[in-house]
Amino acid sequence: MGVYIPKFDRSNIEKHLIMLGSPIGVPSYAFSNWGIIGDELNLRAMSEQRYESEWKAGSPRQMQYVSDAIKEAGYTDFPDMIRNATAKKVSELMQNYISRVNIIDVGAGLSTVKIFDGLKENDKDRVHLTLLEPSQERGENAAKELDKRGLKRDKNYRVIVGKDLEIPGYLEPESQNIVTAVATIHHHAYLDMPFRVIYDVLGKGGYFITADWHNSMWESPHRVYDFLKEFDWPGKEKDLKNFEKAYLIGKEKPPLLNDAEEKTNxxxxxxxxxxxxxxxxxxEKGEFDPRDDIWLLEGHRPHERYIDEMIRTGFRLDGVYQIMDDSKLLMRLTGKK
Ligand SMILES: C[S@@+](CC[C@H](N)C(=O)[O-])C[C@H]1O[C@@H](n2cnc3c(N)ncnc32)[C@H](O)[C@@H]1O
Structure with a gap:
């Protein structure tokens, strides 16, 4: 069987308001909410492809705009908060090792630099960092920062232009001590494969740290519809009508959320x-490049879903850390092999 995705022309919304991206990017367990059905192998391939198109071209300025948007919303720098939380955990875990430690940062960038900067001075010369990143430019920018700190390419660190599912093609099984993924895992509809390759590349006793944004907004077309209604753009009425028709808005409401879930959303x-x-x-300033865009319909999900998948993969849960006092939006989770 092929794949069926309800037909909806996103182009006008994407031109005027926001890149929605195909709903094939939402968590796989929510596909049915979006009317997506089909052969699982094809669904997996299509959702991976959707992410590849978004990230391969990713520009360095993209992350700056993300930080600007957070500040615009009146919050502190969330991307930096999850990087710092990851760096702190890595620095702590280093104390469990006496010799060289291999760390791979999946979805590398500023996070890798933060991880290095967060190490104790006497740990800095006993790490080997692998920067795995689909956007070459982003990986190279991080590499330049590591060079400035005196690290030598191919001795102290290595850059791989690629994605997590390709890890087995680049690294020996059980060759790493720590895998970090900072705001990376939500770029998957299905979590089982990325978690599996991460598990396999870790040696016994190794750690997987994911720090990510968690919410349930994109699980439901109704939630997306209610959100879109807030804005104005030319052709809004027609777009919303088409959205209603494609995703059967009004037919069935999504389950109500508790206060904590509603807060993250x-x-x-x-x-x-x-x-x-x-x-x-x-x-308006003529500065925006299509490569700077990020897409709305992504694989974010409540953090409990990550925990379930970690355990299913074989990890022992070694830490659940809520990064902000008053919300479960940003969570750092640690699994031990
Ligand atoms: C939100 S950015 C965070 C970057 C970096 N970790 C940081 O904190 O600065 C997410 C990164 O994940 C990368 N990415 C997306 N899908 C990926 C995949 N399947 N495997 C590895 N990296 C991926 C993107 O290219 C992007 O650089």
């Missing part, structure tokens, strides 16, 4: 409101 909506303003301003 409100925070992510606030981020996207900020993003829409930042994007609009940059466009």
């Amino acid at each position: 409100e925070m992510i909506r606030a981020f996207w409101r900020g993003w829409i303003k930042v994007r609009k301003r940059a466009k």
Whole structure:
């Protein structure tokens, strides 16, 4: 069987307001909410392809705009908060090792630099960093920062232009002590394969740290529809009508959320409101490059889903850390092999 995705023309919304991206990017367990059905192998391939198109071209300025959008929403720098939380955990875990430690940062970039900077001085010369990143430019920018700190390419660190599912093609099984993924895992609809390759590349006793943004906004077309209704753009009425028709809005409501879940969703909506303003301003100034865009319908999900998948993969859960006092939006999870 092929794949069926309800037909919806996103182009007008994407031109005027925001890149939605195909719903094939949402968590796989929510495909049915979006009317997506089909052969699993094809669904997996299509969702991976969707992410590849978004990230291969990713520009360095993209992350700056993300930070700007967060500030625009009135929050502190979330991307930096999850990098710092990861760096702190890595620095602590280093104390479990006496010799050289191999660390791979999956979805590398500023996070890798933060991880290095966060190490104790006497640990800095006993790490080997692998920067795995689909965007060559982003990987190279991080490499330049490591060079400035005196690290030598191919001795102290290595850059691989690629994605997590390709790890087995680049690295020996059980060759790493620590895998970090900072805001990377949500670029998958299915988590089982990325978690499996991460598990396999870790030696026994190795650690997997993911720090990510968690919410349930994109699980449901109704939530997306209610969010879109907040904005104005030319052709809004027609777009919303088509959205209603394609995703059967009004037929069945998504389950109600508890206060904590609603809070994470409100925070992510606030981020996207900020993003829409930042994007609009940059466009008006003629500064916005299509490569700077990020897409709405991604694989974010409540953190419990990551925990379930970690355990299914064979990890022992070694830490659940809520990065902000008052919300479960940003969570750092550690699994031990
Ligand atoms: C939100 S950015 C975070 C980058 C970096 N970790 C940081 O904190 O600065 C997510 C990164 O994941 C990368 N990415 C997306 N899909 C990936 C995949 N399947 N495997 C590895 N990296 C991926 C993107 O190219 C992007 O650089």
